[in-house]
Amino acid sequence: MSMVRLTIDGSEVEVPEGTTILQAAEKAGIRIPTLCYHKRLPPIESCNMCIVEIEGEEEPVNSCAAPVSEGLVVTTNSKALHEQRTANLKKILKHHPLDCPVCDKAGECELQDIVYEFGIEDVPYEPRKVKRDDSYSTTLIRYWADRCILCGRCVAACSDLKQIGALEIQGEDEHARIVVDPDKCKSCGECLMVCPTGALTENLSKYKGRPWLVKRVWTTCSYCGCGCQFQLNVLDNRVIGITTDVDTGVNRGSVCDKGRFGYEYIGDESRLKKPLIKENGAFREASWEEALDTVAEKFKAIRDEHGPDAIAGLTSAKCTNEENFLFQKFIRAVIGTNNVDHCARL
């Protein structure tokens, strides 16, 4: 891999050919403001917040898309750049309502953070004439057209990360909006993950807790053996949503519809809290000690009377590898049979 040397804000940086200026700056510890850029998506270039000056060039370029080249001299933080970024941000905000007090994204909103960073106080706000009951094709996600800055991340995520292509931007100027094809959408929530604003919100967690109030607990998704990593957002001992991180786990922030939205069962009142033993056709609650002793006795009785092959174990692809390993060990080494299988065959 050939390396390229360039200068960014007076520091010399060496990076592999094909690196963008934005990535090279990050490597040098220099932060360039961005809004439409997402590290898992190809450059979209809709916000122009990441502009930088290149010595010898008349116009600034978008650093998220511009590749490095040998000897480039880049400036990321001039007064002119700041003024142009501020103007670009104000343009993005032109139709954005000052909704933060009732927006589920407030506190973890990239737009809110960048508006704060640039200290924008005088937004030329013109309310956009859109209905507020906009929903997606899925009941799990809500689209707030007036909060949408048309960055295009959701469209790119649906087509590039999920290979589904259910979204597109339709219309011009203030009528432009994201439109979802209900026949294609799989309710996976990948668009939610990448949206930098509160334009896409999750209906299950709506108004349940502010991001700064929840306790975040890392966990491994229990729905299948992929081992996706995410945080459970816990408030008052109840799970009210999940948060993913592009830098963590094999899933790099992506999860399927079950992982993203299937958490309400955790606090469901009808869940079993104690083992049940069936006697005379009816269940009664039992302690774990009694339940496990009963199961062990029954297994032993069957094995003694009919041999170990009279018993079979069926485990689940929804268990972890470690649990499945232990299960087959139990069936083979303790019961003494190779009759062990798993539900993925179904």
Ligand code: SF4
């Ligand atoms: S999307 Fe962000 S900036 Fe806009 S109202 Fe919601 S929190 Fe505020």
Ligand code: SF4
């Ligand atoms: S929920 Fe998934 S499939 Fe549906 S639009 Fe969003 S990314 Fe595409």
Ligand code: SF4
């Ligand atoms: S819904 Fe979100 S990700 Fe999609 S274009 Fe609007 S602001 Fe960007």
Ligand code: FES
């Ligand atoms: S972050 Fe580069 S154009 Fe938006």
